[in-house]
Amino acid sequence: xxxxxxxxxxxxxxxxxxxxxxxxxxxxxxxxxxxxxxxxxxxxxxxxxxxxxxxxxxxxxxxxxxxxxxxxxxxxxxxxxxxxxxxxxxxxxxxxxxxxxxxxxxxxxxxxxxxxxxxxxxxxxxxxxxxxxxxxxxxxxxxxxxxxxxxxxxxxxxxxxxxxxxxxxxxxxxxxxxxxxxxxxxxxxxxxxxxxxxxxxxxxxxxxxxxxxxxxxxxxxxxxxxxxxxxxxxxxxxxxxxxxxxxxxxxxxxxxxxxxxxxxxxxxxxxxxxxxxxxxxxxxxxxxxxxxxxxxxxxxxxxxxxxxxxxxxxxxxxxxxxxxxxxxxxxxxxxxxxx
Amino acid sequence: xxxxxxxxxxxxxxxxxxxxxxxxxxxxxxxxxxxxxxxxxxxxxxxxxxxxxxxxxxxxxxxxxxxxxxxxxxxxxxxxxxxxxxxxxxxxxxxxxxxxxxxxxxxxxxxxxxxxxxxxxxxxxxxxxxxxxxxxxxxxxxxxxxxxxxxxxxxxxxxxxxxxxxxxxxxxxxxxxxxxxxxxxxxxxxxxxxxxxxxxxxxxxxxxxxxxxxxxxxxxxxxxxxxxxxxxxxxxxxxxxxxxxxxxxxxxxxxxxxxxxxxxxxxxxxxxxxxxxxxxxxxxxxxxxxxxxxxxxxxxxxxxxxxxxxxxxxxxxxxxxxxxxxxxxxxxxxxxxxx
DNA sequence: CTGAAAGCGCTTACAG
DNA sequence: CTGAAAGCGCTTACAG
Numbered sequence: 001x002x003x004x005x006x007x008x009x010x011x012x013x014x015x016x017x018x019x020x021x022x023x024x025x026x027x028x029x030x031x032x033x034x035x036x037x038x039x040x041x042x043x044x045x046x047x048x049x050x051x052x053x054x055x056x057x058x059x060x061x062x063x064x065x066x067x068x069x070x071x072x073x074x075x076x077x078x079x080x081x082x083x084x085x086x087x088x089x090x091x092x093x094x095x096x097x098x099x100x101x102x103x104x105x106x107x108x109x110x111x112x113x114x115x116x117x118x119x120x121x122x123x124x125x126x127x128x129x130x131x132x133x134x135x136x137x138x139x140x141x142x143x144x145x146x147x148x149x150x151x152x153x154x155x156x157x158x159x160x161x162x163x164x165x166x167x168x169x170x171x172x173x174x175x176x177x178x179x180x181x182x183x184x185x186x187x188x189x190x191x192x193x194x195x196x197x198x199x200x201x202x203x204x205x206x207x208x209x210x211x212x213x214x215x216x217x218x219x220x221x222x223x224x225x226x227x228x229x230x231x232x233x234x235x236x237x238x239x240x241x242x243x244x245x246x247x248x249x250x251x252x253x254x255x256x257x258x259x260x261x262x263x264x265x266x267x268x269x270x271x272x273x274x275x276x277x278x279x280x281x282x283x284x285x286x287x288x289x290x291x292x293x294x295x296x297x298x299x300x301x302x303x304x305x306x307x308x309x310x311x312x313x314x315x316x317x318x319x320x321x322x323x324x325x326x327x328x329x330x331x332x333x334x335x336x337x338x339x
Numbered sequence: 340x341x342x343x344x345x346x347x348x349x350x351x352x353x354x355x356x357x358x359x360x361x362x363x364x365x366x367x368x369x370x371x372x373x374x375x376x377x378x379x380x381x382x383x384x385x386x387x388x389x390x391x392x393x394x395x396x397x398x399x400x401x402x403x404x405x406x407x408x409x410x411x412x413x414x415x416x417x418x419x420x421x422x423x424x425x426x427x428x429x430x431x432x433x434x435x436x437x438x439x440x441x442x443x444x445x446x447x448x449x450x451x452x453x454x455x456x457x458x459x460x461x462x463x464x465x466x467x468x469x470x471x472x473x474x475x476x477x478x479x480x481x482x483x484x485x486x487x488x489x490x491x492x493x494x495x496x497x498x499x500x501x502x503x504x505x506x507x508x509x510x511x512x513x514x515x516x517x518x519x520x521x522x523x524x525x526x527x528x529x530x531x532x533x534x535x536x537x538x539x540x541x542x543x544x545x546x547x548x549x550x551x552x553x554x555x556x557x558x559x560x561x562x563x564x565x566x567x568x569x570x571x572x573x574x575x576x577x578x579x580x581x582x583x584x585x586x587x588x589x590x591x592x593x594x595x596x597x598x599x600x601x602x603x604x605x606x607x608x609x610x611x612x613x614x615x616x617x618x619x620x621x622x623x624x625x626x627x628x629x630x631x632x633x634x635x636x637x638x639x640x641x642x643x644x645x646x647x648x649x650x651x652x653x654x655x656x657x658x659x660x661x662x663x664x665x666x667x668x669x670x671x672x673x674x675x676x677x678x
Numbered sequence: 679c680t681g682a683a684a685g686c687g688c689t690t691a692c693a694g
Numbered sequence: 695c696t697g698a699a700a701g702c703g704c705t706t707a708c709a710g
Contacts, residue, residue, distance in 0.1 A: 001453060003687060014697045019689060029695055048453030052394035053687030056702045061391070063456070071419055072617075077411035084437065093456065096435035098423065114340060114387030116703095117402070117432065223621060256621045278411075282562060282595045284623035342703060353681045358705055368679055392703030395686045455687095 002045035011041040018042075022049070055116065064302060065095040065118045067109065069126035073249060074277040075294055079147070082298025083122055090306055092119075113143060120309050122301045125149045127190045127220070142308040147301045148294075149192050155314035158301045160292045162192055162274075165324040166199025166246070169272045169290045172326055173242040174207045177334045178270065182215035182240035184229045184250055193218065196246045196274060215240050223253025230254035231261060234269065241335040242270040248277055248289060255283050255331070266333035276327050286329035293322050341384035350380040357381075361388070394455065402432040402457045403641060406448065408465035410437060412588060413616040414633055418486070421637025422461055429645055431458075452482060459648050461640045464488050466529045466559070481647040486640045487633075488531050494653035497640045499631045501531055501613075504663040505538025505585070508611045508629045511665055512581040513546045516673045517609065521554035521579035523568045523589055532557065535585045535613060554579050562592025569593035570600060573608065580674040581609040587616055587628055594622050594670070605672035615666050625668035632661050 008018040013034060020028040021038045041047075055061045066083050068076055080096065087094040095118060112118045120143035125134050131151040138144050140155055150157035173181050183200045186193025197218075201211050214236045217229040226245060230253075233240055245251035251273030255265065263269055265285055273280065276291035296319050308314055347357040352373060359367040360377045380386075394400045405422050407415055419435065426433040434457060451457045459482035464473055470490040477483050479494055489496035512520050522539050525532025536557075540550050553575045556568040565584060569592075572579055584590035590612030594604065602608050604624055612619065615630035635658050647653055 001455065004689095005687080015688080016690080016697060016699095017695090020696095023689080025690090031695070034695080046453070048450060050395075050687050051454035051456045052391045052400070053702090054689075055391035056389075056395055056686090056704085057688045057690085059702070070416075071410075072413040072416035074411040077409075080410055080437075093434075093451075095432075098419075111387060112432075114385075115390035116340065117390045223617065252618065252621045256623075256625075259623060278562065279591065279618055282591045282622070284595075284598060286595075343705095344703080354704085355681060355683095355706080356679090359680095362705080364706090370679070373679080389703050392686090393705075395688085395702090396704045396706085398686070 001050065002042075002047045003050065004047075007038065007041045007045060007047055010045065011037040013038060022047075059116070061116055061119050062091065063093040063095055063118045064120055064122065064305060065097055065112055066122045066124075066298070067097045068124040069098070069128075071096075071098060074279070075248070075275055078294040079124070079298040082295040082300075083302050084298075086299045086302035086306075090302070092302075092306070094302070109138065109144065120144065120305045122147050122298070122305060127187050130189055131191075140314070142314060143305075145301050145305045145308065145314075147297055149190060150316060151191070155316060156304065156308060158297050158304060158317040158319060159192070159195075160294065160297060161318050161320050161324060162195035162292075163199040163202070164320070165274045165290050165292055166196035166244070167203045168199070168324045168326060169244040169274055170200045170203035171207075172272060172288070172290075172332065173244065173270060174203060174209075176242070176270065176332060178242040179209060179335075180215070180238060180240045180242070181209075182233045182243045183217070184226050184233070184243060184245040184254060185216055185218045186246050187220045188218050193246060200244060221247035221250045223249055223256070225253070226250030227253040227257035230257045234258070234261060234263065240269065242266075242272070242332070245271060245273045248273040248275040248280055248287070251287055251289075252279060252283055255287065259284070265331050267336055270332040270335075272332050274324075276325075280327070281329065283331070285331050288329045288332040289327045291325040291327050293319055293324075296322070340389065341381075341386045342389065343386075346377065346380045346384060346386055349384065350376040352377060361386075398455070400455055400458050401430065402434055403459055403461065403644060404434040404436055404451055404457045405461045405463075405637070406436045407463040408437070408467075410435075413618070414587075414614055417633040418463070418637040421634035421639075422641050423637075425638045425641040425645075429641070431641075431645070433641070448477065448483065459483065459644045461486050461637070461644060466526050469528055470530075479653070481653060482644075484640050484644045484647065484653075486636055488529060489655060490530070494655060495643065495647060497636050497643060497656040497658060498531070498534075499633065499636060500657050500659050500663065501534035501631075502538040502541070503659070504613045504629050504631055505535035505583070506542045507538070507663045507665060508583040508613055509539045509542035511611060511627070511629075511671065512583065512609060513542060513548075515581070515609065515671060517581040518548065518674075519554070519577060519579045519581070520548075521572045521582045522556070523565050523572070523582060523584040523593060524555055524557045525585050526559045527557050532585060539583060560586035560589045562588055562595070564592070565589030566592040566596035569596045573597070573600060573602065579608065581605075581611070581671070584610060584612045587612040587614040587619055587626070590626055590628075591618065591622055594626065598623070604670050606675055609671040609674075611671050613663075615664075619666070620668065622670075624670050627668045627671040628666045630664040630666050632658055632663075635661070 008015040021035045124147045146157040219225045273289045276289040280287040347354040360374045463486045485496040558564045612628045615628040619626040
């Protein structure tokens with residue numbers, strides 16, 4: 001790899017000048033011809049500034065990390081794409097880490113910033129972690145923005161409009177004529193789950209209906225857990241005629257359980273999920289979903305992070321644009337027996 | 340962040356000594372008590388060596404990158420986990436990049452190594468790229484190992500035993516009594532696709548059967564494309580009674596198309612896929628698959644990369660252990676009409 | 679057993 | 695308009 005010194009020698013200038021023209025220093029006054037020689041030399045030698053040298057001098061790595069608990073769902077790809085695009089636009093490199101380690105990312109965060117490998121983080125918490133534990137772990141550090149989930153006290157976050165998502169899903173079912181609408185929710189400690197349930201509750205309330213405890217589960221999003229939840233829901237009496245599942249992967253599991261239980265969908269029960277992903281078009285029946293703007297969450301999170309790194313105050317953003325979008329497929333329909 | 344100088348001062352030693360005890364220099368002879376003071380000081384100040392300083396001095400970043408074309412499939416998570424584990428064991432940080440850019444990763448590779456941000460790469464090529472183009476892009480650089488797919492001339496790769504995978508899938512169908520077995524394969528330029536087809540062909544041949552051109556498609560792995568392939572296969576006459584789909588995501592698409600076409604699975608057609616992922620248990624019917632050791636590919640790839648970086652000759656590895664594994668679910672059965 | 683010094687590649691005030 | 699020099703934090707041969 002060519003160094004600045006070599007470029008300078010080849011162009012017949014000092015390294016100072018070489019550095020300045022290559023970095024586009026606005027205070028630099030130079031003959032066009034000199035500048036030209038430097039640029040040409042850099043091109044000839046295929047020069048890229050050594051990152052360690054620059055980082056050492058600037059005390060800035062120009063790298064950001066995205067830390068997520070689960071990399072195995074297509075949803076993550078949207079988040080990553082958004083974060084990567086924003087990073088690229090601002091001339092930063094984006095690294096990726098998993099936070100499924102014991103300390104839920106705290107260790108990783110400390111190590112990466114401690115070493116100066118990255119300037120800041122976008123962190124998606126794992127549901128295993130309590131608000132308190134998370135706050136202790138990451139404190140109110142401007143170098144960290146939380147994504148998807150937030151805590152009561154910590155500043156610096158960007159989340160989906162989960163209330164609107166839960167509401168839209170529920171309203172769709174209500175509009176179809178359902179009156180017995182259940183919810184397969186996330187775990188209690190998850191604020192995502194709480195906000196989606198809030199949307200569900202509000203929609204019910206607006207329709208003059210009351211939330212029934214027997215019709216909401218708060219066991220989590222994994223396919224197996226949601227499958228068990230669906231079975232228990234259908235065992236209540238009267239059973240619901242429609243279910244909103246707070247997460248698409250859970251909905252896929254619920255569908256399997258319902259089918260195995262002999263239920264016709266949507267004849268016996270309608271199912272709608274929050275979040276969309278390609279698989280939803282390939283379940284049986286194809287799953288009606290509410291698409292949430294996860295790309296935008298990733299995008300805005302790195303924008304916010306970079307702003308905070310530049311000294312701007314921490315913000316807490318709810319992504320309302322684009323709004324949650326109903327993707328109509330075949331798992332929802334009018335209730336069979338208008339009660 | 341504390342620096343080495345601060346540690347040294349606090350411990351009352353020179354930075355040389357501090358550096359050496361912290362790095363466990365075996366040539367260092369020191370009083371246990373001195374060593375103790377340094378360790379304590381580092382702990383007190385929560386010291387982590389600044390990475391840029393070290394990288395600059397050592398001309399080694401101790402970071403590796405994994406570059407993949409698609410991050411949105413659960414298969415990728417296995418590859419990543421393997422690569423991350425191997426990196427961690429060898430005290431390296433693993434970064435992630437997508438290669439779905441114009442230059443299919445060439446740019447990214449050049450930039451990251453050019454800057455010295457990473458010491459080497461594990462690269463999964465995109466199928467969009469020809470062997471020739473890939474070879475030109477990455478040449479025979481010891482800092483790059485290819486994963487999943489390889490090219491005729493380039494050295495340094497680790498791939499699955501795709502022949503065995505294709506063979507196992509086909510043999511399962513044959514053992515069930517099928518004689519009209521079709522293949523939904525990948526694109527022609529993909530060597531993965533070629534090897535899987537080879538396994539299919541061999542299994543047919545061993546059973547005294549000949550491959551029929553009308554029963555093999557080579558259109559690719561995406562769910563939509565495989566769906567179209569399934570439709571066209573079922574329109575041949577006689578139609579196949581069983582299909583091996585060379586990729587699980589494609590199989591999910593094929594299942595949807597067959598179901599929509601009114602075919603009973605496995606009554607009218609059996610379907611088996613190569614690769615397993617959680618979704619396969621939630622399709623309708625649940626999909627029989629051949630599980631391939633993708634975690635191990637990731638793991639061995641970084642081992643190989645680190646060896647190459649240390650000067651070992653390039654190798655081309657086929658992961659045979661664990662062997663492809665049949666995961667029996669409900670999409671395969673005996674043919675309805677024993678012809 | 680321990681320390682002073684050089685140097686990795688870079689940027690930037692400062693001097694001319 | 696251009697250059698010499700300092701210094702970011704680290705490791706390591708070398709000297710004592």
